[in-house]
Amino acid sequence: MAIIETKVKDAASDELALVQAAKQGDVGAFEQLVRRYDRNIFRIAHHITQNREDAEDVVQDAFLKAYENLEQFQGNSKFYTWLVRIAVNESLMKLRRRRSDRTVSIDEDIETEEDTMPREIADWSPNPEQLYRQGELKDILRKTIQGLPASFRTVFVLRDVEGLSTEETAEALDLSIPAVKSRLLRARLQLRERLNKFFRKPKRGDSKK
Amino acid sequence: MTCSDFLQELSDYLDDAIDASTRAELEDHLAWCHNCYVICNTTKKTIEIYRDSQLYELPEELRVRLQVAIVAKCKTTKKKH
DSSP: OHHHHHHHHHHHHHHHHHHHHHHTTOHHHHHHHHHHHHHHHHHHHHHHHOOHHHHHHHHHHHHHHHHHTGGGOOSSSOHHHHHHHHHHHHHHHHHHHHHTOTTOOTTOOOOOSGGGSOSOOOOBOSSGGGGSOHHHHHHHHHHHHHTSOHHHHHHHIIIIISOOOHHHHHHHHTOOHHHHHHHHHHHHHHHHHHHHHHHBOOOOTTTTO | OOHHHHHHHHHHHHTTOSOHHHHHHHHHHHHHOHHHHHHHHHHHHHHHHHHHOOOSOOOHHHHHHHHHHHHHHHHHOOOOO
């Protein structure tokens, strides 16, 4: 146990040491940071851009930008939160370019009456993920999350898929904490609503009466 | 507490980010409101399914290629001060 605890502590202080070394021009130290976070950055970028090539570009561009601007990283936040902020901005730029849509923004806040008021209330099968083959399930989940506005999708991915705290998400997206919470609630409820048709319990007539 | 009040607190409830008295009020509501009970459970399940889904994993071969490219670019780039 003591060895595990020491390792966890080492990982945190080790990270600062790696950042410091990279600031001095040690590319090997920066490479370790790349290995630590490249999978997370790829997932986030893929979720936002919805395109694999764009996600690959974002991984490269975000790490390169981080390396170039390491001096600006003051250590007030975690390195990872700072990196996510860069990657989200790069991803949104890609998304705008691909859609020729300058309005895609993390500030985008779509207020509708229906999005917090569920329309369909049906219980789901006990293990809904087992209703589909794994490939099918992934297709359903991808298509469903792709239908969310970029700002909702991004908050949901950072909080619920990547496990950032509300505070870290607010910092990475330059949003207030209430704004993160409001988007997260609506993202969760909209996803739930959209998944209903795939996961709800089959109707069994009036057998309970 | 109305269903609308409940929904406003749902995220914080699922994240365990509420005080004990609000939690007790929400759980009172859940005890009698079947609709909110279903919404609460299915929202929780939604989060779990996405969290465990591994929708966009980085294939190892691509990962290595990206790492090599990033390191090569870092070696030739000038850091901004």
